[in-house]
Amino acid sequence: MRNWFYDKNIFKSTEFDVPIISVGNLAVGGSGKTPMVEHLIKHLQPDYNIVVLSRGYGRKTTGFKWVQPEDSFSETGDEPLQIKLKYPEINVAVCEKRVDGVIQILSEKPNTNLILLDDAFQHRAIKPSINLILSEYSNPYFKDWIMPIGRLRECRKEINRADALIYTKCPDSYQEYSVVNLPTFYSKILYTKPVVQGEVFGFSGLANNTLFQEYLSQNYNLIGFKGFRDHYSFKLTDIESLIKDAKGAQLICTEKDFIKIKNLAGSEEILFITIENEIEGNEDFMMWLKDKIKIES
Numbered sequence: 001m002r003n004w005f006y007d008k009n010i011f012k013s014t015e016f017d018v019p020i021i022s023v024g025n026l027a028v029g030g031s032g033k034t035p036m037v038e039h040l041i042k043h044l045q046p047d048y049n050i051v052v053l054s055r056g057y058g059r060k061t062t063g064f065k066w067v068q069p070e071d072s073f074s075e076t077g078d079e080p081l082q083i084k085l086k087y088p089e090i091n092v093a094v095c096e097k098r099v100d101g102v103i104q105i106l107s108e109k110p111n112t113n114l115i116l117l118d119d120a121f122q123h124r125a126i127k128p129s130i131n132l133i134l135s136e137y138s139n140p141y142f143k144d145w146i147m148p149i150g151r152l153r154e155c156r157k158e159i160n161r162a163d164a165l166i167y168t169k170c171p172d173s174y175q176e177y178s179v180v181n182l183p184t185f186y187s188k189i190l191y192t193k194p195v196v197q198g199e200v201f202g203f204s205g206l207a208n209n210t211l212f213q214e215y216l217s218q219n220y221n222l223i224g225f226k227g228f229r230d231h232y233s234f235k236l237t238d239i240e241s242l243i244k245d246a247k248g249a250q251l252i253c254t255e256k257d258f259i260k261i262k263n264l265a266g267s268e269e270i271l272f273i274t275i276e277n278e279i280e281g282n283e284d285f286m287m288w289l290k291d292k293i294k295i296e297s
Helices: 002-007 033-044 078-086 098-108 156-161 210-219 236-246 255-261 282-296
Strands: 020-025 050-054 091-094 114-118 130-136 164-168 184-191 199-205 221-228 250-254 271-273 275-279
Touching (some): 020 033, 033 184, 050 078, 199 255
Parallel strands (some): 050 114, 164 184, 250 271
């Protein structure tokens, strides 16, 4: 019903002159939105003055805030802080009201000529120039159902609001889907691989911990693993418990998790693995995207 009100212009969406790319999905969590935003930064940064805007899920602050490298994840949310630490030269902001956030960005950073919205497909108060929709290859949107039966936030047909569809976390060998008339791309996960001698005990707080656990078991001598809920806020007692469970094995987690534990005692002994996206035919994807940005500018 809410989408119908927006479709009929009863609820108004705000447009801006600056190009805005929204990275979102139809399902809840786990589609790889933050690695995709980082991928866009990596490839668009040479040509644009980029600002990333997120609502800052899980933060204890409210309103508009520029993310600083010295911030804690409780002030900004884990993913915006991760982006800022990885790309310190990029301006990153959090604001639960995206329209207000864009207004303040353009007021304070007038040279901004591209804004990336993280997880904003359902935030229809703002009308982005380009909507990129992500869907997990192993659990594609067209086989999923609306919550609570499945993981979809809204109906499958809303995929038609997107400008392009990107299937994420594809296996090495995959077959292409052809179920929607949209530019469609496929991406894989790339992990860094710290050298570890001996046994490993892994942990993560992701929407889907299974893929990370499988990666560790395939590449390390994994003796144990503990999964936490997505965006879990680790406490000192958690670290102490993990150290005890590891029994001397090397503790290892994802970069997203390390952001939340790096100031806790014992974290200096924990390694982390970064997760990146690799889009098949990335040159074609970036050519399509840059042409689309020019059209919308």
